[in-house]
Amino acid sequence: MLTRLPGVHPRTCPICGYHGKFRAFGVPLVLDVMCAGCDSLDRHRLFALMDDRHKILGGVQSMLHFAPEEILRKRFSRRFPQYRAVDLVRADVDEQCNIEETKLQPESVDAVFASHILEHVDDRKALAELFRILRPGGKLIAMVPIIEAWDETYENPAITSESDRDLHFGQYDHVRFYGRDFPRRIEAAGFHVTAYMATPLECVTHGLQRGEKIFVATKP
Numbered sequence: 001m002l003t004r005l006p007g008v009h010p011r012t013c014p015i016c017g018y019h020g021k022f023r024a025f026g027v028p029l030v031l032d033v034m035c036a037g038c039d040s041l042d043r044h045r046l047f048a049l050m051d052d053r054h055k056i057l058g059g060v061q062s063m064l065h066f067a068p069e070e071i072l073r074k075r076f077s078r079r080f081p082q083y084r085a086v087d088l089v090r091a092d093v094d095e096q097c098n099i100e101e102t103k104l105q106p107e108s109v110d111a112v113f114a115s116h117i118l119e120h121v122d123d124r125k126a127l128a129e130l131f132r133i134l135r136p137g138g139k140l141i142a143m144v145p146i147i148e149a150w151d152e153t154y155e156n157p158a159i160t161s162e163s164d165r166d167l168h169f170g171q172y173d174h175v176r177f178y179g180r181d182f183p184r185r186i187e188a189a190g191f192h193v194t195a196y197m198a199t200p201l202e203c204v205t206h207g208l209q210r211g212e213k214i215f216v217a218t219k220p
């Protein structure tokens with residue numbers, strides 16, 4: 001195992017163009033997942049590929065980026081004239097912002113990027129709030145950990161301690177584990193949802209998680 005940590009098979013990064021071995025990363029450890037050129041992870045490369053193909057963020061001027069990942073923050077801040085990196089607690093952002101109650105004007109944002117956020121918060125509140133602040137035609141880009149084999153999301157009001165959350169939901173600050181009803185939960189807030197996935201060959205070439213989806217929720 002240790003000999004495989006620096007990388008097993010050469011991969012290609014669609015973000016920085018690096019070709020070569022990708023490092024292992026994560027808990028539990030995933031092999032061949034962190035680009036040695038730009039430190040991107042599988043989900044960042046998946047988004048870059050799908051955005052390129054489907055023009056997910058075409059026409060966007062203003063973006064709100066929650067818990068910004070540096071690799072995407074650099075790209076987005078160059079690309080969108082009104083870009084704001086936000087977070088509930090981090091100091092290295094443009095402003096602090098609670099996704100459940102942003103205090104922003106209604107219909108004031110073109111796009112919201114929330115990767116691995118909704119499993120940490122009251123998602124019904126957050127989705128209603130994002131629906132409120134997005135312009136008609138505006139988009140929420142959401143990624144979360146999902147167990148596709150489960151019909152329904154696992155929530156359990158008895159689980160409240162950090163240790164129990166880690167045991168039940170996979171991380172000390174996660175409050176549920178989503179099943180394949182995740183897009184229906186987004187639609188319940190009024191959005192139309194489209195899911196994008198990479199092909200099996202793209203997963204091999206770019207070091208992506210097989211079957212991982214990007215959900216794009218559009219406000220009608």
Ligand SMILES: [Zn+2]
Pocket residue numbers: 013014015016017018035036037038039040
């Ligand atoms: Zn890269």
